[in-house]
Amino acid sequence: MSHLTTAPLELGRLVTRVSAPGRGGIACFLGVVRDQQGGRAVARLDYSAYEPMAEAECERIVTEARGRWNAEVALEHRLGRLEIGEAAVAIAAAAAHRDAAFAACRYAIEQVKQRVPIWKREEYVDGGVEWVNPQAVGRPDGPTAGVPEPATQTEWGV
């Protein structure tokens, strides 16, 4: 099952994939391209990935959610060029009850952000272009944004 696609994401397809007669709760998440980042108007963006590792990490996240909450998780991340309002990530997590469904869904999106090797190159309405560093959000830092500081993201491994 591929977790990466350049096609528009369809939440309904993920919901169908995780549905089953014993699963009464389905929690979902869509991460959508916003029209601004750190006060700068965003025009569009490009996602790229270290694809074989991104696939493997997504599959590990799905497996972990299954083990911890007996939840079935479907997870897709879009790559390539996205416009404002398009979904970059879609998650559906189904479990017998809603507590487990919400917990698994929340776990999946947090782990995607922490572990899956995907990068985002934003183009701004003012003409600028940046590789986004989530650790630097809130301190817009111009041309040095692409030169990251020592990694604190996962403390070298998860």
Add this chain to the structure above:
Amino acid sequence: MSHLTTAPLELGRLVTRVSAPGRGGIACFLGVVRDQQGGRAVARLDYSAYEPMAEAECERIVTEARGRWNAEVALEHRLGRLEIGEAAVAIAAAAAHRDAAFAACRYAIEQVKQRVPIWKREEYVDGGVEWVNPQAVGRPDGPTAGVPEPATQTEWGV
């Protein structure tokens, strides 16, 4: 905006309704008819409501989520006969970021269960029929299930 419908729920329609360029996170929930309840195999069920109050409570929940999390919530509950696997409730909550979206979505489903006057009559594969009392779940109690005990659900008001 009606929050009650006898037609099948479509999560995509709710997502569209809450989407906006500044909202980067959309959390959703689907509550689906399970194939069993307290160990008894469910055949199908009927939802009924005190409709004008149910509409009013749903609208109050939406308004509260908007005030607390600056989140836009769309919320629909299905009425009438449902089969196994069909969605009884669908919620989409959009906010600038995912924390608020998840919080608003979770709030909405919990409040629906606590406050909105909707009842569920389950038909079982063994031929039995019960009005479901969520307070009694886990202690299947036969024909007396429809005669509830003193209300503890919201302690007379919310």
Add this chain to the structure above:
Amino acid sequence: MSVSTAATVSVRVLLFASYAEVVGRQSLELSLPAPATVGALIRRLRELPGGAGLPERPLVAVNHAHARPDSPLSERDEIAILPPLAGG
């Protein structure tokens, strides 16, 4: 049939789901001595034929909003007696 005078409060009572089955009807009109409360209405309902099947403290809504036992009733209020909720 309700009779409204200065000394009584006439309200419409709605029963739903299992309560409608227990009492054998879905609505009725009642007049209570003024000043009337939700609690007084429930006591009266439980004295009616079939009313003993209602709990002492059911969920009650007045004019589409949740109410308490001491909530006051006004002329022509719509009072709904709500079985345990099972939406969601």
Add this chain to the structure above:
Amino acid sequence: MSVSTAATVSVRVLLFASYAEVVGRQSLELSLPAPATVGALIRRLRELPGGAGLPERPLVAVNHAHARPDSPLSERDEIAILPPLAGG
């Protein structure tokens, strides 16, 4: 070109996103004295032309799994140097 002997470890190194721009290439092959670790590889990379733009402790993956500075390297491992992740 890597030369593999008993005393060296040859690995393939991948650079992504901003790191590929900083270093000016997306992949290279390196031989390190055995026993080699992720930390030793990073020190070597930072000595190459353009390598000073890499941080001292970047995120690193070995064969598609996150690794640590003291993770050992084996012959033909695929080492990825990962800029701050921005998925989701």
